[in-house]
């Protein structure tokens with residue numbers, strides 16, 4: 001993902017004060033606790049992200065991508081009730097043939113009431129936004145942009161196997177999110193989510209709600225409500241942010257709209273009629289660094305030392321709580 005405009009630090013500090021006041025005012029039965037919120041294991045998630053990165057950049061068509069994909073499928077076959085692979089060849093605008101693979105891990109596959117979580121597992125071919133021009137033709141690790149979502153999902157799968165969820169849960173790992181150019185026009189991006197939207201797992205597939213997780217491992221994690229998501233599925237935004245608040249995570253899941261809409265894998269699914277939102281922290285590591293031209297997004301600096309078990313734990317607790325019995 002994806003593109004931004006400018007935002008206001010002044011407004012952010014006003015909101016921060018309001019949030020702090022809210023924490024004090026609410027107290028009582030929803031008091032944030034320092035103890036573990038769910039059994040979700042942030043260290044496992046970080047370890048899975050590290051193992052994903054160790055395959056090398058997951059650029060479609062490479063040996064590293066094939067091996068990483070095989071590994072994810074094997075992991076998920078050990079935890080999920082059903083694993084479906086969607087394999088196809090995408091022809092890019094330039095005529096290149098890209099072998100791609102979506103992986104769908106299903107828990108309680110016969111349950112009609114379902115929740116869809118998705119994340120992308122591929123890596124952008126080049127670090128084309130690197131602050132250093134000489135790096136812009138190099139591949140990069142995609143520790144946060146790609147691997148963090150894989151880590152989250154594999155650790156979630158471990159917990160869903162131990163305790164079956166209240167709903168059917170579909171964990172969808174999409175390929176080809178980051179191949180091409182984010183526009184407009186968008187060219188050869190969001191390829192896997194578009195493919196899934198056109199090849200749903202069964203006729204009439206309609207999860208109760210869906211959440212896309214992207215770039216959620218950042219040590220400086222701060223997730224605002226993405227404007228396309230607020231427009232398309234406000235009740236899902238409300239559900240996710242109120243769950244985060246109940247867990248004491250409102251300093252990470254900041255309860256206000258982000259300053260710019262983001263083009264990401266939720267868009268093809270929204271167009272297909274599914275109620276899906278994007279949980280993303282695009283300002284990596286944070287607003288000040290991005291404004292200073294020091295972003296790790298689509299840069300060779302998107303490495304494991306920039307993401308944390310703590311951030312993955314926060315997002316994992318929210319994701320698990322949303323589907324827990």
Ligand SMILES: [Zn+2]
Pocket residue numbers: 001002124145178298
């Ligand atoms: Zn990206």
